[in-house]
Amino acid sequence: MTMRAADLDRVRALPLFCRATPEVFRDVTAGAFLQRFPAGTTLLMEGDTVDFLYVLLDGAVELQGSWKEKETTLALLRPVSTFILAAVVLDADALMSARTLERSEILMLSGEALRRTMRQDADFSFAVAQELSGCYRGLVRAVKNQKLRGGVERLANYLLTQRVRQGMRDPIVLPHEKRVLASLLGMSPENLSRAFANLSSYGVVVHGAEVSLGRPDALERLARPDPLIDNHMPPPSSVVGKAESERWATQTGRTCGTVLG
Amino acid sequence: MTMRAADLDRVRALPLFCRATPEVFRDVTAGAFLQRFPAGTTLLMEGDTVDFLYVLLDGAVELQGSWKEKETTLALLRPVSTFILAAVVLDADALMSARTLERSEILMLSGEALRRTMRQDADFSFAVAQELSGCYRGLVRAVKNQKLRGGVERLANYLLTQRVRQGMRDPIVLPHEKRVLASLLGMSPENLSRAFANLSSYGVVVHGAEVSLGRPDALERLARPDPLIDNHMPPPSSVVGKAESERWATQTGRTCGTVLG
């Protein structure tokens, strides 16, 4: 209950809640609490049963899956984003782990309360269904991205997507470590370096986290972005208006990367 | 409206509808119609706006995505399955194409009616949200499968999953052409052949569509199936009881393949 009014407002503005009645919002946030975590904290392990809907208010969170000592990044989240909505709705165990990449502020809503409210309010239930649909479509994009494109193509499209999200500024800045980005794009860190090197012939210059797309048109001819794969949603600056850009990975706000990769 | 009572019952039994009141079921099926398609018919193209929720009652359909002359199979559906639920809920365009693999019988429900009913009935809305959650989780499994495993490992796990679904019978039978299976598993048909050849050292013998897993234990040590990736749901024979095994790809019934791959 120790949360600033401004935080509550940011949650209220989420597509998931912005059309809910005051009563519904009160019900679903009943018993919610805000918590701060340092960087590198594991919030949730694969296979854990999940009792809360998480809302990232500040910081950064990585969703990852693992198999046989190997790990891969499924999504990178920035505020304001919700995650593991699907597991909460089904009251099932988590299919991915969640860990903080930076010091983060996270609101935790009772899963029980969420499900109860859904059963009582058709409009809220509908909003949840819409959110889940957006998440689903985000994953469809991810799979297509992964299966249909090669490594350099995924990187090229990632850069073009970032350019749009960062308001067409020229030196875009990578929002995460390159090792994490590599995992998101489905390649080894070494290969990401080489992929960047390849793109230099298309005008791409890298200086640390700053990447300048010298000739976006040339890069675009290589990347061939496709609205059915890459969600080039409006830059964060412009008011997002109708909560319509598909949401991603149970998260409602911006995503860092078209999508997994 | 030309549909047999038995068909209606099968639709009624879907997790999506089985808990709905008679009125809700009547509303959502209002204006629905049954249609027959020959093999190889494209029901829906990527990018098309979608006005109907599809229910596969007989036959087989493939969901695929494409980019730059390339195509990949995202899911293989068998009766009784619904598909493109997410696009219908959002009233958005389709992210994948759908085509029949065999002569198929398909029920088409009005998307408008579905959304209207959702807004009126919280329980139905909740059922849709649960269905979407299952689909979402199916895709998470798919991405993990694709990013964390190699080709042979994906095939080995596919075979083990099929063994469970087909009631542990020994010569399992591949439910689709090998070229389609290869696309589902994310490899070329040539590589699928070689992958099968590799598995011969683990007891796998292939005779056309019949595959005998000579030593399932050995195969399992290679495949390392994981409940957080492979949905080893109960064999179709045993009554599925509570509609709980996660649904896949907007589909409610059996799926042919752990998952895309």
Next chain:
DNA sequence: AGCACCGCTTGACGAATATCAATCGATCTA
């Protein structure tokens, strides 16, 4: 029967990618 077509398999080759190792640079610490 003969023929064409199609799906599957196999081999050879090249491209893409992972892995291992070493190095460089920046940051943090003692």
Next chain:
DNA sequence: TAGATCGATTGATATTCGTCAAGCGGTGCT
């Protein structure tokens, strides 16, 4: 400041995978 640590880069090498080509074995058609 010196040392240690960590992320990023680069090179060498092995593995995986896709592509091209040919051959095999069915099915269906005439």
